[in-house]
Amino acid sequence: MIFDDVIKILLFGGSITLGAFLAAVRSKLSSSNEKNKLHYVFYVIAGMVVVGAIIATLIYWTELNEPNWLGIIVIVLSVISSGALVWFTAKYIFGKDHYKTEELDPIVNSFTSNADKHNIKLLAGDLNFFGNTPQDMDKNSQYNCLPIEGFKSIQILCTEPATNVEKIRYGKILSDFPMIQLRYYTPPSADLLVRGRMKTLNNVTHLLIYNKVKSGVYKALETDTANSNGALYNHIWNLIWALAAMPSNNQLEEYQNLFRN
Helix, strand or coil: CCHHHHHHHHHHHHHHHHHHHHHHHHHHHHHCCCCCCCCHHHHHHHHHHHHHHHHHHHHCHHHHCCCCHHHHHHHHHHHHHHHHHHHHHHHHHHCCCEEEHHHHHHHHHHHHHCCCCCEEEEECCCCHHHCCCHHHHHHCHHHHHHHHHCCCEEEEEECCCCCHHHHHHHHHHHHHCCCEEEEECCCHHHCCCCEEEEEEECCEEEEEEEEEEECCEEEEEEEECCCHHHHHHHHHHHHHHHHCECCCHHHHHHHHHHHHC
């Protein structure tokens, strides 16, 4: 066996190993709950290919200039594929499910709009994602989406308001949406800090779950009850809703009176 044959075998084996390594990195990126630095592996490899293409062009400029069309095509495709890898990694692998607050609004509204209009369920906290004041709420994209869709029922799991600011917020919601059902996490530790929405589309329960990764950045997951995670979130909702406390009529009247006055 001559040395060139050994090099070809090593090159073949190295290509398979590199492919398996990149597949493992891709799998780890998909399973990670938070952003990490693994995506830089794709950037480094893409950069190495581009640098290699530039060096090959400089060294073999005379041969390429004959012209050597095969060499030119290989170099051009190397650069294009490297750029495509960087773009695809940044757009679909690294950042596809992480959103800033303003980027999350159209995701949530699109999910809300494409639904059967019988009922929608919201896993919430103190409802300040709609805005802190009535004026903020009137300008809020997610808030304004709900009346447009005309749901017959809106169920919200939330925390019990403690301050007048929070009670006014709840009062506005109750005044604007008479079809709303509010229930408070009971005990308060039942709030698992999971936020999202659940809808029915073609008799299938769909979920959009989003968790805070860091300040102003959220990880969003859309699934349905055919998926094990979706089924688990659905069971969690049913359990917490069954245990939740229903506000009294006096409380509801207090919230609305504070808002109107």
